[in-house]
Each structure stands twice: as structure tokens, then as C-alpha cells.
Amino acid sequence: MTFKRCSMKLKIMLELQHISYTVSENGRQKTILQDISLQIGDKQNVVITGQNGSGKSTLVKIIMGIIQPTSGKILFNGEDITNLSITERARKGIAFGFQQPVTFKGLKVKDLFKIILNQNFDCNECCTYLSQVGLCAKDYINRPLDTKLSGGELKRIEIATVLARQAKLNIFDEPEAGIDLWSFDNLVNIFQNQTATNIIISHQHKIILIADKVVLLNSAKIDKVGTPNEVIQFIDANKKCARLRGDK
Amino acid sequence: MMDAITKTLLEQTAGLHEIPQGAYNIRQDGKLLSRNCNEQIQIVSKQDKDGIDIIISPNTHNQSVHIPVIITQGGLNDLVYNDFYIGENCDVLIVAGCGIHNDTNQNSRHDGIHTFHIGKNAKVKYVEKHLGIGQNTGEKNLNPTTRIEMETNSCFTMETVQLGGVNYADRKTTASLQANATLVINEKILTTNQQKATTDFTVELLGDNAKVEVTSRSVAKDNSYQAFNSNIIGKAQCFGHVECDGILADHAVINSTPQISAQNVNATLVHEAAIGKISADQLIKLMTLGLTQAEAEQQIINGFLS
Secondary structure (H helix, E strand, O other): OOOOOOOOOOOEEEEEEEEEEEEEEOOEEEEEEEEEEEEEEOOOEEEEEEOOOOOHHHHHHHHHOOOOOOEEEEEEOOEEOOOOOHHHHHHHOEEEEOOOOOOOOOOEHHHHHHHHOOOOOOHHHHHHHHHHOOOOHHHHOOOEOOOOOOHHHHHHHHHHHHHHOOOOEEEEEOOOOOOOHHHHHHHHHHHHHOOOEEEEEOOOHHHHHOOOEEEEEEOOEEEEEEOHHHHHHHHHHHHHHHHHHOOO | OOOHHHHHHHHHHHOOOOOOOOEEEEEEOOEEEEEEOOOOEEEEEOOOOOEEEEEEOOOOEEEEEEOOEEEOOOOOEEEEEEEEEEOOOOEEEEEOOEEEEOOOOOOEEEEEEEEEEEOOOOEEEEEEEEEEEOOOOOOEEEEEEEEEEEOOOOEEEEEEEEEEOOOEEEEEEEEEEOOOOEEEEEEEEEEOOOOEEEEEEEEEEOOOOOEEEEEEEEEEOOOOEEEEEEEEEEOOOOEEEEEEEEEEOOOOEEEEEEEEEEOOOOOEEEEEEEEEOOOHHHHHHHHOOOOOHHHHHHHHHHHHOO
């Protein structure tokens, strides 16, 4: 049975107001996101799903400040953060887990934890976060964050660094990518047991089912916002219609 | 008694907080400051030119030799020849390095010519750090030459670091490896302002199963210039790998010129080189952890050169 966090008297943590993002491609304007408005409550698990190219990763990068929207406004705990830098947003309590974890030549796993824990490096504390993703701190803290680590190991370390930040808002871009089947249930448990607000980009049924709110993106727009069942039914109904129309 | 400048230079170039326990030879401003030998390690001044012979008896284990060079004057040209004779079956640590503190308007320069004769089955770790300090216009120039002759089954690991503040450096390293010998070279260089640093490696793999791994990491900032030239020659069934990575900033220039010459059908030689500015993804990742861009850049460079 999945645990749903109470949505009574929900405080709004993050509000997107009319976010649009267009780019110029070969002299033509291409719309990546169009008029996205969304409210995310405090301590909610929100899953953003949708087909490849629908704008999911761009949307979360806009929330983190990695991409600046063409228009629209972002409010975080009531404060307009639209023009704040990545650093300022991070310091206000937004954490970000990349879809493709970044590798470094020379930096070690413990160096990232030192940054996060403000140099008060404590192996036991690292152990807390690394063990949540199924890694033993002893084996990993001195490993360089380079391509000698497997994709799955890098991904788990990436998730552990997000957890270590103890941020108010965690953003995970396809956290299940590269995670093996054994670790997948652990990952789902992490999202269920977090006390922070989580925005998770995912295509996985199991992750969608633990969401308090699911946002379906389609061709740069929000197609549907609702509970997991509402969105899954909406997707199924659309698939049926497409079949009846003979769409491929 | 050593003064504060000498102590600082010794600490930063040779990791010495005080006079070391084992064998050592400390050279300051072209003259011998202090020396200690022991039963296994003899240090003898050369008669025909400036320099020393370091003779390590066969089967010497778990011992170290420190031979730092300190220059605290402007206008000094110091040329020294140091020859190391490492006996068979030794396992030793050799710490060299040169620190120049030049606060004058005259240039100072140290040319250290080091030749290593590594006996059969011997294992040597060689650490060399170079540093220049001083605010005035007098240059701090360092030109280390290292020649390594390796007998069968020997192993030589060289860690060479230029910590900064060196106006001009011309490093030349040559090595010849007999069968089953292993050479590992890790080089790290930071240049800033108008500094120039050139590195040349020539390694000849003469015997079967000889192996060389060269890793060079360089950071060039401001208007500085670095050149990395390597030439690995495989004359037997051998393995050679050279990896040169450079981070560029501002208007700096890094040139990498690889050369690999396989002269035996069973020689395997690889060269990899990557030069570029700090990747945006790396900066963004560290900024999402709360660092500013400048802090993130420093963290990446520190890690790269660590």
C-alpha cells in the first residue's frame, strides 16, 4: 500500500506562472515550453511525465535556474526567484539530481560531500546517504568521480548528494535511469520517506503511483494534472482514441 | 638555524617541517646547507662539477632521501648535477624539488640535472615539487632534466608538480626501460600570468613487458603558455600509455604534441589528449550544490591538480 502525504491545508512551495521558453533554430522560433502554470505544495511528491521531447527536463532546469525562461515567473515559498542564479536558488534550498551525472577528473566522491556538508566531512554522515542508495561509504568516498565508476554507481552517488543537501525542494531528472532492478524499490522508498518536496521526472509506473500529483507534459504544454490514477486513465483513454482514429 | 623563508620553501617543496630523519642533502643558494648519510645511503660531492652522487646500497628497504634545493637570492644561476645509483632490490623514496624565493629585480635560475641508475628489481618513488615565490620583477626559472635508466624488473614512479610562481620552466625527461621494467610518471603544472612551461618526455621501451604510463595534467590561466611533447618508442613487446589533459582559462595556450613510435609488431602504444576550458556541466553541478561560479572553478582546478 502506498502512503500518500496529507494534502489538507496545503502550503504552496513552488509556483510556476505562465512559463514559456522558445529557442531560435535555423532562423525559426521553436517553442520548448508554452504557458506552463503549476502549483506544487509543501512536502508533495510531484511526478512530471510525458514523451521524450515534451519539455520535462527543460522545465526542471528552469526551476533550478540552469535555463532562463523566455517569459513567466517562478515563486519559491512566495519569493520571486525568476532572476536568481543557480547558486542563489541552491542556497535557498533547491537541490538537483542530473539525468546524466557529471564526471570530474580529480574530484572524489568525498569532495562533493565536503562541499555539501560545508567541509565538516564526516564519513558516518556520508554513510547515511550512500547506504540509502545501496552503496558502502567506505568503498566509495575515496573514489574519483570519473568514468571508471559505472553509470549506475554515478547515478546512485548523484541521488545521495541530493539527499545529503537536505534541501526543501529536491528535483530528480529520471532518477531511475541506470538503476538496477534490485535498487529500484529502494529508490521508490526514498521518495516515499522523504520529508522534503520532490519533483521527479519519471516514466516509471511505480514512481508515478507514489505521487501526490502527476503532471503530464505533451508538446511543450501541460496536457493533464491530477492524481496518478486520473493521469494514467487519461493516457489510456488517449491511446484508445488514437487507435480508433488509426493513428500510428 | 634556518630562517622562516627557508623553512617555508622546504615545507612546500619537500614536505619537510624540520630536518629529516633519514639521509638528506639540503642545498641553499648554490652551497651545501646540511647533509646526512647512513650505512645504506651515501651522499658524496662531485669533484669535477657541482653536484652530488647518491649511492644506495642493494637491498635497502623503507628508507628515504631528501635532496631539496632552496634559492633565496636574486641574480643567482645554480646548475647542479645529481647522480643516483640505486642498488638491486631496493625500495626507497627520494624527495627532491626546488623552491625559489626571489624578491629582487634580478632573475634567479636553477637547472637540476638528475640521472637515475635503477638496479634490477629496485623500486623507487621520486617526488619533485617546484615553486617560485616573490613579488618583484626578478624571474624564478626552473629547468629540471631527469634521465632514468631502468634495469630489468625495476619500477620507478615519478610525481612532478609545479605549484605556481615559476616564470619559466623547461622540463626534459628521458628514460630507457629494460625487460619487465615499469615507469609511471604523473605531472601536474599550473601556470598563470605570463609564465611559460615546456615539458618533453622521451621514453624508450627496450625490453619485453616494459611498461610506461605518463599522465600530465595542466592548468593554464591568464596569458600563460604550456607545451607538452611526448615521444614513446616501443622496440619490444611493450605497453605505453600517455594521457595529457589540460584546462585552459582566459587567454592561455596549451600545445600538446604526441608522438608514438612502434618499432616492434607486439608494441602497444596509446596517446590521449584533451584540452579545453572547464566544462559548463561541471560548473553547473557544483553551483547546484551552492558554490558560486568562481568557487566552483577553483574546486575543479584543485581537484584536477590534486
